Amino acid sequence: MNIKSLLLGSAAALLAVSGARAADAVVVAEPEPMEYVRICDVYGAGFYYIPGTETCLKIGGLVRYQIDWDDQDEGWRKTAAARVNLDARSETEYGTFRRFIELHFQHNGQEYVVDTTDGSSEWSDTQGSWIRYAFFELGGLMIGRNDTLFDGALSGEFDAGGGDFINSIRYTFDAGNGIAVSVALEEEDNNFDYVPLVVGKVSVAQGWGSVDLFAAYDDRFSEFALKGVAKIKATDALTLELLAAYESGATWFGLADFYAGYEWSVGGYLKYAVNDRLTVGAGGQYFADSHFGNFLTNTTTEVGNDDWSIGAVIDYKIVENLNAKLAVNYDDGDSFTDGSFNGFLRLDASF
Template sequence: MNIKSLLLGSAAALLAVSGARAADAVVVAEPEPMEYVRICDVYGAGFYYIPGTETCLQIGGLVRYQINFDEDDEGFRKQSLARVHLDARSETEYGTFRRYIQLQADINNAEAGYGEGYDEAGRGNAFLRQAYFELGGLLVGFTDTLWDGDISGEFDAAGGTRVNQIRYTFDAGNGISVSVGLEEESNDFDYVPLLVGKVSIAQGWGSVDIFAGYDDFYSEFALKGIAKIKATDALTVELIATYESGSTYFSNGDPYLGSEWSLGGYLKYQVNDKLTVGAGGQYFADLTANNVKSSIDAYAIGAVIDYKVVENLSAKLALNYEDSNLPADDGNFSGFLRLDASF
């Protein structure tokens, strides 16, 4: 065997080994294409699919600056406020599954004790404003009471606050729905919740809402009716009536500080796409406090100008006057200028 034969044989052996190793080499998978955020238009504008899921998420909020005026104060009260919300929704065999969180923080020059989560040193608040979930017609969590509802304007008092609750709404179709809620009042530590019911009718001519509530703390009930009628394309007539058998948590204004009955109305006129004006009033008969009735009557009137400056920036100017039949009550003017920048 000569040197040439040895070289050829060695080369063949090396090629064979190399080929065997190549056959055993690990194949690197192609990288998966990047999944960009997709728009979700099922629930309206501003929703996006969370990558890798069928859940749609909206992130929004507002920045507010408000200058408050009250005749009893010796100057203006200014407030800057920020709200941010997360709204996640998806579809299930039981209907839409919604999860909602809203946070709020503000800073103002009001006196101590102003608002939830008040920080006296910083004159501000930071708190969880809403947190609830909905599945089909079921709602569980902390949000506006089912009793919440009033006419437009900034003078009226129709009751309503945010509470922990369990609520169910049945949609009967054709703009008709029925809701029932069990709610926990903020100063109630017993085992019996507030019972609230609501019937809503919404049609092309407007809407009607009928409310009923029972408060076991005083064993009293409350009723409220609100109608909003479209007289023309630009003019809306709004009416409100309330009745309480005694002081209840559903009282007009603050809990346990209301009236036996009240009547009110409001006219709202849309001048154009940017400007809306309105005016109205409400009368309160036999004011009550902690289930003690009185012969004191009161009334409030007010006017509002709403203006859309640009998209997502609106301005509101409100002026109110309230008075009662107390001899020492000379009446009081109040109002505010508000700027809301939303996203």
Template structure:
């Protein structure tokens, strides 16, 4: 065997080994194209498409811290609250299909009780009023039809922190029709937790909203109490900086839709007003009052006054300072001052 033969044999062996390795090589597949989240601008800022669908989703909420005081308290009360909202929408042949959820958690000092409880649909899972988690809203909507849990259709008042317009959270089925020129009509069947039966409450509203402001009227019938209530609110844009609001209520007797004043109520009728002045693009000042006449069962009269300062520290971070005063026949010599400082970071 000569040198030439050895070289030829080595080359052949090397080629055979290389061929075997090539046959066993692992082929790495190319990555699939990534589907990035797309912005959905159909319903306003903050919405995006859920990947692989035509449903638009918006996640929001706020974090809040509040320090409050009232005559008769032994010290400052502190409250921290967080809310999380999820808003899903898509288009169908019957109109916009929507789903909205609001979860709220809160912890508060100043009460004599154990810590920690959960509230689902106003039912206590364990017993405390300092801390809770609550399903605040859960709404399904299709076109003008909506159903779920939220504030009553009757829930509306003045812009201050002193007033009462009646009503609270309910289970509901509601239909809203938006006509031309800003006219809208709503009708709802509602059930509060205390009137669990086969006969729902009935609520309706009629209003108009245009560039000059808005006017809305409500009527409600409490099937359990067999009493009815009515309310009207007008909001007028007097100038580019001044807004005037007027409120009037009437009720035949105590019901779920009765107004209250510092724990007293309801009242046969009430009237109130509020003026808001936008001093700067970031700061506004408001002042108003409400008078309550003929408390049911006592015929006592009361009133409430309030002032509010709102200030936008930076975008999505606001501060509010409120001072309220309540007095009248129900209070005697014990008039009631209260107020709070509130900070809210929205997202």
């Protein structure tokens, strides 16, 4: 065999081996492209797109520590609370589709409890948790647990406007130019009857401030409640708030409590922003001709007491997302043996 034949044979062998190895080569799949969380600025700060969707989500909440006092109590009352909320939004052919949840967790410390039946005693935690909000909105329609549509009061901590959280179906028509009209069907009791509370509201918001007018009907005693709240910007720093309310009889929207209120009430509050950190306010509210619902006769019982409350509030922003509120109130009138001072110091750390 000559050298030329040897070289040609070696080259052919190498090509055959290389071809066999190429046929057996392992193919490595390329990794899927990573989808990073994207900022969603359509609905304001704090929203992010849920990966793989066009839904924007914001996670928020707060940690609260509050010290309450009342000269009718035996000592300080302290509360530690936490709130967590989820706000999800997306756009549809019917408008913005919003889903909102807020959970509240609270601990009031321990109490020394004595069993009056056998005389035994023990330390017991006073704590609880509940759903504050759980609703969805599509366009102008809202369904779920929310503040009553009748919700509206002064910015003080002494005042009363009636109503609370409630399950409801609500529709709001935005007429433009700061004008909106809302109507709601609300249910105050579970499995009570088939007739809901009916509430209406007209809102006007302009550069000078806002006016909200409320009307509600309660079929339990066939009574109604009316209310108006105005907030007027006297200057950029000074705001005047006014409230007037009327109750034909006992309703769930009572100014004192559920089915306990007053025939009429007027109040005012003056709030002044000293700077971007400090705001102070003071005001009062007068309550005339008290009454309550008599569930034995299904009628309103007139008591006729006249009462009043005054109070002052200091709000201070310590740092970003950490706010302090100090409230001092005084309540007096026919319903009180003696006037009562009360108030609280509240620290809210939000996120």
